[in-house]
Amino acid sequence: MVSLSLSSPSFTTPFLGQKLSFRRNTKELPACFSVSRISRCAVDTPYEGNVPKFPRVRVWDPYKRLGVSRDASEEEIWGSRNFLLEQYSGHERSEESIEAAFEKILMASFQHRKKTKINLKSKLKKKVEESPPWVQNLLNFVELPPTEVILRRLFLFAFMGGWSIMNSAEGGPAFQVAVSLAACIYFLNEKTKSLARAFIIGFGALVSGWVCGSVLVPNIPSFLLQPTWTLELMTSLVVYVFLFLGCTFLK
Numbered sequence: 001m002v003s004l005s006l007s008s009p010s011f012t013t014p015f016l017g018q019k020l021s022f023r024r025n026t027k028e029l030p031a032c033f034s035v036s037r038i039s040r041c042a043v044d045t046p047y048e049g050n051v052p053k054f055p056r057v058r059v060w061d062p063y064k065r066l067g068v069s070r071d072a073s074e075e076e077i078w079g080s081r082n083f084l085l086e087q088y089s090g091h092e093r094s095e096e097s098i099e100a101a102f103e104k105i106l107m108a109s110f111q112h113r114k115k116t117k118i119n120l121k122s123k124l125k126k127k128v129e130e131s132p133p134w135v136q137n138l139l140n141f142v143e144l145p146p147t148e149v150i151l152r153r154l155f156l157f158a159f160m161g162g163w164s165i166m167n168s169a170e171g172g173p174a175f176q177v178a179v180s181l182a183a184c185i186y187f188l189n190e191k192t193k194s195l196a197r198a199f200i201i202g203f204g205a206l207v208s209g210w211v212c213g214s215v216l217v218p219n220i221p222s223f224l225l226q227p228t229w230t231l232e233l234m235t236s237l238v239v240y241v242f243l244f245l246g247c248t249f250l251k
Contacts, residue, residue, distance in 0.1 A: 042199050054084065056095030062101035062108075077105055085152040143251045156183060157244040161172055168228045173236040180243050181206055200245050207240030211234055 059065040060190055063072070066080045081102045088094040160180045164173035188198035213235030225234070 001038075029129040051090040052088055052094075053091050054088045054097055057093060057097045065097065066105070074109075077102070141251060142249055145248060153187065153244055156180075157188050157240045161240045164233060164236055164240075165229070168226075168230065168233050172230075173231050177236050177239060180240055184243040184247040188250070191247075191251060193217040201250055202243070205242040205246030205250075208240060209239035212242070213238030 031147070056065045056067075063070050066077065066084065067076055068080050079200060084098045088098070093220060148213075157180060160176045164176045167176075184205060185195075185198045185202040188201050189195050192198055192201075214231075217231055217234040218237065220234070
């Protein structure tokens with residue numbers, strides 16, 4: 001009996017039957033449900049399948065692609081770009097197309113501004129070259145410093161003017177005018193490297209401002225002036241303007 005059972009083993013036990021059926025069912029599963037290919041199937045699933053696509057991807061004109069006119073303002077262009085990016089968010093090709101059109105418009109606008117600026121400089125230079133000799137000689141004494149320098153010196157002389165107005169009831173602005181003249185000569189000497197030239201321009205600006213102030217101030221209606229604002233004070237304010245112009249724009 002024992003030998004008979006060893007010679008012809010039986011494979012009908014419940015455990016083996018389940019094992020064999022598991023192997024058979026595994027072979028019948030599609031490749032996509034195989035353990036080794038589950039991750040690959042997840043990767044191959046399209047991400048942008050249900051995302052709306054930008055219909056003007058192939059439009060060459062960047063203005064027509066964004067749906068704006070060539071005379072559109074910068075705010076309108078930015079608004080159209082943001083609206084389209086929000087509407088077609090998630091579709092990579094649509095976003096790239098919208099950004100590319102926006103960048104083309106910005107680049108064209110930058111080149112146009114640069115070209116206009118260059119043309120303006122060329123026209124001004126041409127006008128100067130065609131002007132009479134005395135105008136050219138006069139322009140040789142004038143320069144345009146950086147904006148930072150202009151603002152610093154404007155602040156200095158404006159402070160002197162405010163100081164003079166605040167002390168108008170106590171005394172005249174002689175001290176403030178002297179300090180302003182010394183500052184003007186210092187700036188001119190630093191620029192021209194000639195103390196004599198700096199003194200000439202500085203005192204010239206002082207005298208010119210005082211003469212112009214003496215002529216202009218009496219013609220100002222009295223109701224526009226404070227009772228404590230004397231002729232000397234108002235004339236000193238005009239002097240500050242001339243000193244500022246002299247030390248900033250003359251050379």
